[in-house]
Amino acid sequence: MRLTCIVRCFFIWLAVVGTVRANNAAGPQTPAKISSAPEPPGITLDWIHVDGPYIALTFDDGPSAKLTPKLLDLLAAHHIKVTFFLIGENVAEHPEIVAREAREGHEVANHSWSHPNFGKMSDESVRSQVRRTDDAIRNAAGVTPTLLRPPYGSVTARQKKWINQEFGYKIALWDVDPLDWKRPGPNVVCNRIVRNTRAGSIVLVHDIHPGSIEAMPCVLNQLEAKGFKFVTVSELLAMETPVPPKPSASPKAAGVRPSPTLASPNN
Numbered sequence: 244m245r246l247t248c249i250v251r252c253f254f255i256w257l258a259v260v261g262t263v264r265a266n267n268a269a270g271p272q273t274p275a276k277i278s279s280a281p282e283p284p285g286i287t288l289d290w291i292h293v294d295g296p297y298i299a300l301t302f303d304d305g306p307s308a309k310l311t312p313k314l315l316d317l318l319a320a321h322h323i324k325v326t327f328f329l330i331g332e333n334v335a336e337h338p339e340i341v342a343r344e345a346r347e348g349h350e351v352a353n354h355s356w357s358h359p360n361f362g363k364m365s366d367e368s369v370r371s372q373v374r375r376t377d378d379a380i381r382n383a384a385g386v387t388p389t390l391l392r393p394p395y396g397s398v399t400a401r402q403k404k405w406i407n408q409e410f411g412y413k414i415a416l417w418d419v420d421p422l423d424w425k426r427p428g429p430n431v432v433c434n435r436i437v438r439n440t441r442a443g444s445i446v447l448v449h450d451i452h453p454g455s456i457e458a459m460p461c462v463l464n465q466l467e468a469k470g471f472k473f474v475t476v477s478e479l480l481a482m483e484t485p486v487p488p489k490p491s492a493s494p495k496a497a498g499v500r501p502s503p504t505l506a507s508p509n510n
């Protein structure tokens with residue numbers, strides 16, 4: 244009698260475990276980061292849904308005494324506004340370039356003091372990196388930044404939350420990365436950006452690599468020819484419209500990010 248119960252219980256247990264496993268297996272598309280990201284919505288930006296052909300070019304790690312003024316000349320000739328994610332150390336060294344960026348209508352934003360990996364640091368060290376750069380930008384340009392891009396995009400959900408609460412910053416990542424820091428040459432940088440940029444894109448480039456600056460005439464000409472209009476990240480964010488609900492949950496469509504309609508700036 245007792246033995247029968249043990250055997251039966253064992254099979255019931257097997258059935259329960261099997262069901263739980265099957266249910267878990269039913270959701271393979273669920274990104275792992277959702278479960279570990281208890282951040283309030285709207286703190287992190289990568290791509291922004293907008294009604295129109297608007298995009299944001301962003302330039303990281305500067306200013307560079309040699310390259311950033313060249314870039315500013317080119318942007319002025321095209322009447323294009325971009326966003327600069329600045330390294331505090333470089334801001335302190337070249338405040339006049341940061342002042343020029345702001346004066347010419349570009350957005351100046353925080354990219355840490357010395358480019359460390361926030362995800363591996365204590366809160367106190369992160370706070371100091373953010374605070375010092377915030378102060379340096381305000382001193383140089385007379386404006387208070389509202390965006391932070393953590394170096395390498397590395398930041399924990401918990402850090403994002405307190406940085407947002409303490410500094411009012413949004414965390415600005417990107418959706419187009421030409422990997423220009425690997426110095427693949429200006430043509431490759433240009434092609435990667437032009438191929439992957441769609442309405443609402445935030446494009447990551449670095450204004451400390453000569454090849455990236457050399458790629459810019461090609462990038463600007465080709466994106467302009469495709470009908471894109473250039474705004475700062477904060478302007479892009481201000482244009483955000485709700486993403487319409489997906490018509491059907493076809494498993495085949497899930498995970499395919501750029502839809503052809505969104506990719507065309509003419510829609």
Ligand SMILES: [Zn+2]
Nearest residue numbers: 303304394395
């Ligand atoms: Zn960087």
